[in-house]
Amino acid sequence: MMTYYLQNALRGIKRSPGLSLLVVAAIAIGIGVSITMLTVYHLMSSNPVPEKSEQLFRVQVDSWDPLRPFDDDRPERAPHQMTWRDAMAILEQAPAPRQVAMFEALVIIQPPDAQQLPFEATTRMANGDFFPMFNVPFLYGGGWSRHEDEAATQVAVLSRTLNDKLYGGDNSVGKKLVINDRVFTITGVMNSWSPVPRFYDVINSPFQEVSEIFLPVALTPGMEMRSAGSDWGWKAERINTFEDWLASESAWLQFWAELPTSADQRTYLSFLDAYANEQKLLGRFQRPINNHIHDVMAWMAYMEVVEEDVAVLVGLGFLFLLVCLLSSVALLLTKFNGMSAEMSLRRALGATRMQIVGQNLTEVSIIGLTGGVFGLLFTMLSLYGIKSMISRVPDALFRLDGTMIAAAIGLSVLAAVLAGLYPAIRACTLTPAQQLKTQ
8 A cells, every 4th residue: 555655646746846846945945944953952962971971070169259259140150260279289189080170272383394384283281181081082092191290291192183284194102292392292192082062161162173282281380381261360469470370369270070979079079168168277268168060961051051042043943944834835735736636536436535645645755755855955055054154163063963864854754744734634625526526
């Protein structure tokens, strides 16, 4: 029976190709617009590290102005970043299997090829725990050790893109690279890695590519590295030297801890509270105790990584799909009304009303599936167009995954069936005898 339905459906499409193409176009455009918006929203709100998202915690301590909160609109919030002195103290003392203090900076790289000119690159100053904490994949080598962190050794990890640029993609582990007039030893080359959102640093931008090079945060004082991202201060301080800057109350480092169990999390929070009380005795942390840890998804929600505007755009995209479906209903009414004589003849020969409706819905399902395929092509072009207008955004943010492809195909067929249901039923309401008499 299904083969018969399919044959009739294909004949129906060939009989009125113009109307069929118009319905396909309406569904394709509606699906393209709605799935484009849904894809961006889906990737922006997805879990970037599902295997560890409940074990990685963003750490906050409240070292802010005792006279006013960090966020006037939300006074319960602590600063999003830490001072240098707090980050280094917690890094050394806190009871966590792994921790990382980090910030983004800029460096000048002298390529090993004398034919190439020096260039500026983004670097993430971090400690070696960054790589195992965040499951960073490596093409060659690996990260540096805690011993190298403690010794402030001049080591570096390159992104795959930078390694391709400097060494043509060859294994560069062990080679020397001049950065800011200092000689560094390369310990590893990352494989392609682009978490979306960039959860470990949503402050400077959750939708940027990873840094081109990683260096030990312990080198910050010696290299006098300043943050290329945001830094916040509340206190008027005399800053004459870089040491003054490091000792200031300005907050500019992000801090993460890996806490696998609930007991680890409770112990860590207890440590933060004890640390805050200790700082109170030293004349700092004069606000009430206000320390927090947030896992990955809670932190992204806290920082409102997915803005309300994006959700509004998704809603508008589906409203546009609804408009396209209403247009498809009108087109299908015209199409099926033109086939009413044939339907009446089939009913006169013994076909039931439900069989005729089934044949009609088979036809609109094929039309919907075709519209979905073209809608996917439209979506890909739209995502490519958006990507070409935005710089330094990971390609993964504008890539259709299996979930979105399945959603597009399923939605297109469902939309076509819903649009065709009323025309398909209405075309069968006229009795065969009355319809045949009019012919």
